[in-house]
Amino acid sequence: MIDVGLIGFGLAGRAFHAQVISRVPGLRLAAILQRSGNETCEAYPGARIVRTLEELLSIPEIRLVVIATPNDSHYPLAHKCLAAGRDVLVDKPFTTTLEEAVALVEFAEQKGQLLTVYQNRRYDGDFQAIAQLVAGGTLGRIVRFESNYDRFRPQLRAGAWREKTGPGTGIFFDIAPHLIDHALVLFGMPQAVTADIRIEREGGLADDAFDLTFHYASGVRADLRSSILAAATRPRFTLLGTRGAYVKVTVDPQEGNLRRGHLPVDAPWGAEPEENWGLLTTVSDDGTFTQRRMPSANCDYRDFYANLRDAILGKANLAVQPEWALDVMRLLEVARESSKSRCTIPLSC
Numbered sequence: 001m002i003d004v005g006l007i008g009f010g011l012a013g014r015a016f017h018a019q020v021i022s023r024v025p026g027l028r029l030a031a032i033l034q035r036s037g038n039e040t041c042e043a044y045p046g047a048r049i050v051r052t053l054e055e056l057l058s059i060p061e062i063r064l065v066v067i068a069t070p071n072d073s074h075y076p077l078a079h080k081c082l083a084a085g086r087d088v089l090v091d092k093p094f095t096t097t098l099e100e101a102v103a104l105v106e107f108a109e110q111k112g113q114l115l116t117v118y119q120n121r122r123y124d125g126d127f128q129a130i131a132q133l134v135a136g137g138t139l140g141r142i143v144r145f146e147s148n149y150d151r152f153r154p155q156l157r158a159g160a161w162r163e164k165t166g167p168g169t170g171i172f173f174d175i176a177p178h179l180i181d182h183a184l185v186l187f188g189m190p191q192a193v194t195a196d197i198r199i200e201r202e203g204g205l206a207d208d209a210f211d212l213t214f215h216y217a218s219g220v221r222a223d224l225r226s227s228i229l230a231a232a233t234r235p236r237f238t239l240l241g242t243r244g245a246y247v248k249v250t251v252d253p254q255e256g257n258l259r260r261g262h263l264p265v266d267a268p269w270g271a272e273p274e275e276n277w278g279l280l281t282t283v284s285d286d287g288t289f290t291q292r293r294m295p296s297a298n299c300d301y302r303d304f305y306a307n308l309r310d311a312i313l314g315k316a317n318l319a320v321q322p323e324w325a326l327d328v329m330r331l332l333e334v335a336r337e338s339s340k341s342r343c344t345i346p347l348s349c
Helices: 011-021 039-043 053-057 071-083 098-111 125-136 171-187 254-260 302-312 322-341
Strands: 002-007 027-033 048-050 062-067 087-091 115-118 142-148 192-198 209-215 221-227 237-241 244-248 278-283 289-294
Touching: 002 011, 002 053, 011 027, 011 039, 011 062, 011 087, 011 254, 011 302, 027 053, 027 062, 053 062, 053 071, 062 071, 062 302, 071 087, 071 098, 098 115, 098 322, 115 302, 115 322, 125 171, 125 237, 125 244, 125 278, 142 171, 171 209, 171 221, 171 322, 192 322, 209 322
Parallel strands: 002 027, 002 062, 027 048, 062 087, 087 115, 142 221
Antiparallel strands: 142 237, 192 209, 209 221, 237 244, 244 278, 278 289
16 A cells, blocks of 8 residues: 655645545555645545645655645655655646756656656547557548647636746646647657747736647647637547548546546546547548547546556556656747747757
């Protein structure tokens, strides 16, 4: 049994970590750092509530610390936990700068501790279906991958840290790490990056929309986009190839299920009704078009934590290696540079 300490009990800690950790065999949510309030006692009576990092790290049984706090606190908290001899999982984004990320990875190596970042959305069932299509060559040579994660929230949220100015605020650092991770899983590092990161809502202080394009030597173009002013959302995924296409309109339901606390008991958390499945179109050698609904893969966010558990126990390779986290951070910084300079930026080999 691996005892886990969770830092932060806001939306990320409450919905995306505590609920998952408590449902993965071999993991025990032993302590939660919540600065104020007692919601943790009511939701997880078996977990010890602590008020300071020092109190959390004074519990010798805790082997893994999960950091689910505002982005600008990720680096200092992770560094202190690694220094205390704990393995560390940081919610995305890994840090607010590539410099911080490199320093953290080097420090973890020096301490001999495991360090990873929460790229849970690679366990979205629809994305796993896309990964299977790409790996199997079903659509021939892939030429275009489009990933949209839209919302409609026209009103600014007073006091929300993501909507203030500062390191790691805005929708780009919130959503782009997931979309970048998907592109890297499918196609690897791009040859060049073009980005437009902007504020669309009147009076906004932090970015609330972006268009990010990865250019690949193979001819693939990956368009990664998000907007908070999308009353009519775009298809979640579009994948185009020389022998067909795949279009998924709706978003994987796991986030909504976790936010509401409505988790299936005997089925994958991402299970969807057939009408929400992606539409797969294939073209035969004689030019005949065939269409069918393709179910999303049977996986969910527990798979991320199960891999982390096994990696800590030396039974599996870590799914999200620290070097992978550095690649995501590098692309975030290149994208910001591209948006600022209004030009496409090639990545050095």
